[in-house]
């Protein structure tokens with residue numbers, strides 16, 4: 168894997184917010200702050216075509232990030248009222264968050280994949296607390312951890328949805344005619360996660376599907392007819408035809424070597440599947456999860472990280488049982 172932005176790489180090493188950067192004519196990246204959770208920066212992309220500006224993943228909604236966006240536009244000779252569209256790779260608030268504000272301020276169109284729009288509707292319906300507690304009980308969560316997980320669940324559910332103006336199916340073009348950037352449906356991280364293919368210039372916007380310096384979580388938004396791990400592995404396969412492209416991810420830094428990174432990520436998840444399969448005799452998701460190897464150590468997981476670890480363990484168990 169080859170890092171193609173030294174400044175983004177250095178910022179990622181320090182978990183800092185990288186500055187506005189020109190990638191090529193009319194294409195810029197801009198770090199926006201994601202408070203509270205690591206990594207603390209999301210990469211937002213600006214496309215400038217004549218007098219029009221298009222945004223990919225505006226990032227977390229805050230006054231500070233809005234100011235960053237406005238001053239970045241000034242730097243490249245643009246203004247908010249030139250923003251025509253906002254395309255969002257997936258529904259997480261560190262990507263979708265500011266879309267509503269941008270639309271309110273500018274009348275820009277907001278575009279997502281149809282499955283992501285359905286997921287947003289699902290997630291905006293409050294889940295009865297009793298159902299959530301039952302799920303934790305089925306996982307075998309000890310009483311001492313229930314409150315922590317419940318708070319994390321409620322925080323995660325507190326997402327502001329949006330009714331998109333445009334639904335982008337796989338293969339459809341973004342509303343930027345001259346560039347011919349097309350949507351690539353990559354379910355797994357969320358059910359309607361989009362990658363974006365700039366075939367003319369050789370860029371692949373990977374969102375959170377493929378990141379250079381962390382392994383993406385799986386099954387973190389919306390229900391799917393398939394097991395999200397299976398979806399994710401299939402979506403990884405779709406990366407391989409873009410090996411010549413430069414990856415423009417949602418976090419971290421730009422890089423080349425998409426196949427190499429894809430293979431590393433696939434191995435990581437298959438290794439996790441192997442670990443889980445060795446523990447399938449255990450009586451609960453909790454008991455399986457505590458025996459797996461976690462980057463931060465099982466004892467150190469809490470809140471959202473613990474919730475995500477347990478739900479991914481459950482997805483692995485379901486997948487493995489369906490394979491046997």
Ligand SMILES: [Zn+2]
Pocket residue numbers: 209259261262375417418
């Ligand atoms: Zn993200």
